[in-house]
Amino acid sequence: MAYSQAQTAAWLARLKAAGIDEASFDLRHILLAAINAEMADSMVTRRVNREPLSHILGDKPFWTLDLKVTPDVLTPRADTETLVEVVLKQIDDWQAALRLADFGTGSGAILLALVSELPNSHGIGIDLSESALAIARENAVRNQLSDRVQFQTGDWAAGLADQSVDIAVSNPPYIASAVLAALDPEVKDHEPHLALDGGADGLNAYRLLMPQLFRILVPGGLMAVEIGHDQAGAVSELARSAGFADARTARDLAGNDRTVWARKREK
Ligand SMILES: C[S@@+](CC[C@H](N)C(=O)[O-])C[C@H]1O[C@@H](n2cnc3c(N)ncnc32)[C@H](O)[C@@H]1O
Structure with a gap:
């Protein structure tokens, strides 16, 4: 799924403003997992609310x-x-x-x-x-x-x-x-x-x-x-x-x- 540069920049800014240390990393994974902009937006909101990335994605490599x-x-x-x-x-x-x-x-x-x-x-x-x-x-x-x-x-x-x-x-x-x-x-x-x-x-x-x-x-x-x-x-x-x-x-x-x-x- 391709997103506009403006949209991606806005999501990154929201994550950074929420104090997420690895905002770019998290956003990259959210964008890979989301199937459309609405889903990506709701995942970003969950992360802004400090839900762990692993809970939002549902899995974790180990x-x-x-x-x-x-x-x-x-x-x-x-x-x-x-x-x-x-x-x-x-x-x-x-x-x-x-x-x-x-x-x-x-x-x-x-x-x-x-x-x-x-x-x-x-x-x-x-x-x-x-x-x-x-x-x-x-x-x-x-x-x-x-x-x-x-x-x-x-x-x-x-x-x-x-x-x-x-x-x-x-x-x-x-x-x-x-x-x-x-x-x-x-x-x-x-x-x-x-x-x-x-x-x-x-x-x-x-x-x-x-x-x-x-x-x-x-x-x-x-x-x-x-x-x-x-x-x-x-x-x-x-x-x-x-x-x-x-x-x-x-x-x-x-x-x-x-x-x-x-x-x-x-x-
Ligand atoms: C730090 S987590 C480790 C989870 C996993 N082994 C890992 O390394 O990612 C500690 C685990 O111990 C479990 N636990 C706590 N008290 C316990 C007990 N008395 N007997 C057995 N398991 C217990 C918790 O439910 C939790 O799953």
């Missing part, structure tokens, strides 16, 4: 996948690809029949990315939110991975047996409750509270998760969790207390600490 995104799930972030990379770097045998588990799977982003790279792996994605799991299941079908993943309601790893998993991953909610109100409107007004709120110091989920991850991993199994940029020390300490002797940190592309990972020792 890793090599195209994921459906709605207000029921956290929009997958590019930073989370750090965790996927960390895990894949640790794999010796990519053909192995690995068992994966992703806690707080949301859209299914992490689990689906890992399973897409490991052709004989199987995975389970757990979330407290049934509406998030419905989106994760759709994403598995959309990316032709539904024969190797299942999604189940659960409270972190409570429903999984001891030593039943080779790789356990999570991107839990990690924002301190008091900070939530200061987040951008796209996040605080449009993303699920359950996906964001990490309690008073942002670490509640890690306190619960670390001993559970240790319990469900086989000896030699791999654990990786996403963290907030200032949480490496605290989360590594929680990992050590749970039994992961050599917790390490990996950085994202911006140079921020983003993932804590460790292997469960063989003995």
Whole structure:
């Protein structure tokens, strides 16, 4: 669809006036998705009202996948690809029949990315939110991975047996409750509270998760969790207390600490 220069300039000006950081990027994607000027105009209005671009477009690329995104799930972030990379770097045998588990799977982003790279792996994605799991299941079908993943309601790893998993991953909610109100409107007004709120110091989920991850991993199994940029020390300490002797940190592309990972020792 071709739009007049004047119309395009007017949309760009509205987005900029609304304080949208990447106004040109967003407008380009809106214009690619819209089928006529009326639709484009209404999408621009939604963005001016600070709805996330991913909700307006209905999807978001993550890793090599195209994921459906709605207000029921956290929009997958590019930073989370750090965790996927960390895990894949640790794999010796990519053909192995690995068992994966992703806690707080949301859209299914992490689990689906890992399973897409490991052709004989199987995975389970757990979330407290049934509406998030419905989106994760759709994403598995959309990316032709539904024969190797299942999604189940659960409270972190409570429903999984001891030593039943080779790789356990999570991107839990990690924002301190008091900070939530200061987040951008796209996040605080449009993303699920359950996906964001990490309690008073942002670490509640890690306190619960670390001993559970240790319990469900086989000896030699791999654990990786996403963290907030200032949480490496605290989360590594929680990992050590749970039994992961050599917790390490990996950085994202911006140079921020983003993932804590460790292997469960063989003995
Ligand atoms: C930060 S989001 C991560 C979503 C997705 N894994 C990603 O990386 O884009 C955290 C997820 O944890 C889920 N969650 C919160 N508390 C939970 C709990 N007690 N047990 C399982 N999942 C939980 C939320 O519903 C949300 O989907």
